[in-house]
Amino acid sequence: MFEAFIVLCALTTGATPASDGPGNACRSALLPGHRASSEAACMAFLGGPLPDWTRQPAIRPSIPFCSDQIPRPLSVSEVAPGVFVHEGKVEEVSPDNAGDIANLGFVIGDTSVAVIDAGSSRQIAEVLYAAIRTVTEKPISHLVLTHMHPDHVMGAAVFREAGATIVGAATLPRALADRAETYNENTRRDMGDRAFLGTTIVMPDRLVEGGMQIDLGRRRLVLQTWPTAHTTNDLTVLDADTGMLFAGDLLFDRHTPSLDGSLIGWLAVLDDMKTLDARRVVPGHGRPLLPFPDALEPEKRYLDTLARDTRAAIAAGSPLSAATKGIAAGERENWRLFDLYNPRNATTAYTELEWE
Template sequence: MVGMDHACVPVQSGGSFAGKALPMFEAVLTLCLALAGQECRPVLLPGYEALDEAGCRAALAADPPVPAESLAGLVAAGAPECRPAEAALAFEEVAPGVLVHLGRIAEADRENLGDIANLGLVIGTRSVAVIDTGSARWMGEAIWRAVRARTDLPVSHVILTHMHPDHVFGATVLAEAGARVVGHAALARALADRQENYLESLAGLIGRGALIGTAVAPVDVVVADRAAIDLGGRVLDLRAWPPAHTGTDLTVRDRDSGILFAGDLVFDGHAPALDGSLRGWQAALEEMVEGGEGRVVPGHGGPVLPWPAGGADTRRYLGVLAADTRAAIDRGDRLSDAVPAIAAAERDRWQLFDQHNARNATVAFTELEWE
């Protein structure tokens, strides 16, 4: 059996949510990889949580679950059953009703199981929004438990800040629970083009067992420019950006707290990763700075930084990347000769620099040589 307890805590209330009666049992369906013997995982079936086992069983009997399309291709080891609730993902309340999960600054591996990105919850008076969902279904399940530990309100929206796998692959279980998946207008196509490669890469990094039940959730609401989501008593402002960190970047600002969820447009500690347009990323950050002061949740690091000071390191790195790349192009350097030197002065300022900078330099060179 594959354990899923990294960066999780027992389901419990805390802070302003104390006193809530917590679900102690949940429904699961154990699924196994058909070609992997005993490699199995109990997959959460959302919506059947109860204070006791009898309540969970009664809920299953009243509304038997229909296996989701995302679970196709797996072998069920028995029927759905009720078990004691597993651990919830750890979230810190950074403002009333705004919570952040801090992912590790690391590459995905079999120890962290892909828990490497920051995730968010925003709780209104009518519903909850989840911002990013991690690398696999197990993370979406742990997010669901974290919500249920704090409120009975439905999760109405799952907002995906961009296409990278450490932000999107936990969404299916929340969609099964009734949430609408929200993303940049280019997100659905980008994921359709990349999901096979993303999942194959993740399988090698965290193991196929940890990915059981993981799939791309369909995007229900597309944002081409700006949009707003009313959770009841608080509104989230969404902004879709032209190509920057990726071609699918979306930011989320909570009007009530002023906190901006920047996705990977802002990095802290973790070396930035360029998968879109260097000039576009620089322009997006400049516009975000002009938007005024506040606080920001970066895609990695933090988890909460003052704004605009919290974006200064990312802006500096991109500036060095651009300046060094233009200098190499002006000298007539070949790409292979230029890459090792581009932004080398930044190496000691970032974790995972060597894992990302060479690709950044390659993308930057390819873009800027046509200026």
């Protein structure tokens, strides 16, 4: 099969589209929606306008072309019939990992495919798209975004171009709009110009408030939004056929949880999640398949400890600067990236709980 591509270069480096390679800020970007069995048929699809992001001021694009040299697909595992998951690295975004730090997935029905989360960049989403195409030629009808954080949403444009409706919580657009400039700047800085090329934030097409179901053809996905917890816009996806739950970052495994919403709310949501008719769960970070609801317990223990220690520091009159050094310190050996995330969590928890 042939796909359409365009070589992109960052104008700030002086590189040109003819010099695509690992040593400069150029890369070949995949353009979904032009897939065909021959180069001629693929090229025939390229007559229409290119996506708006190819005209960004900081990008120099080549003339589009078609090739059967598809990029190496993102690695995925079939964790249940028709349910595929990619395991992201438990790391911070860097040029070495190109932003591949979140668990991503897709579910295949009789008539179409739904993708759950889009990764940190266009580049990650392109190779997730390539992975889907190694498994099925069915149309990609939906992309579900579990929450606002860059490692889950920044590749969304790829799936819109592939024909998907982007779905998110009703509170997601405002959260993305408020943070778009910061997310773009920080992600570009952390992964480098080359990996970031072509990345642009897009808003969801369809909003969920409470619950919604998606029919993929004899395959039903149950979407549910939650009160403020990890963020203000958390959403879970349950495959009713297999009992597989995509929890997004409401659940962390091995990776220190990241509090960007409400500690009290998160603890309450974890209790409420136990009532879901799920048998196994895919966390937003960590091992890609865990038993449910048992997998919630380590995170609940950490958050309980965070709350208990924070309340004790407040009751003792400890100032925030001193309190963050000791809050939840007993959990350090249980989590990766602890010294990066726990001080932030302690600060957020202290700010919330001092007003109880």
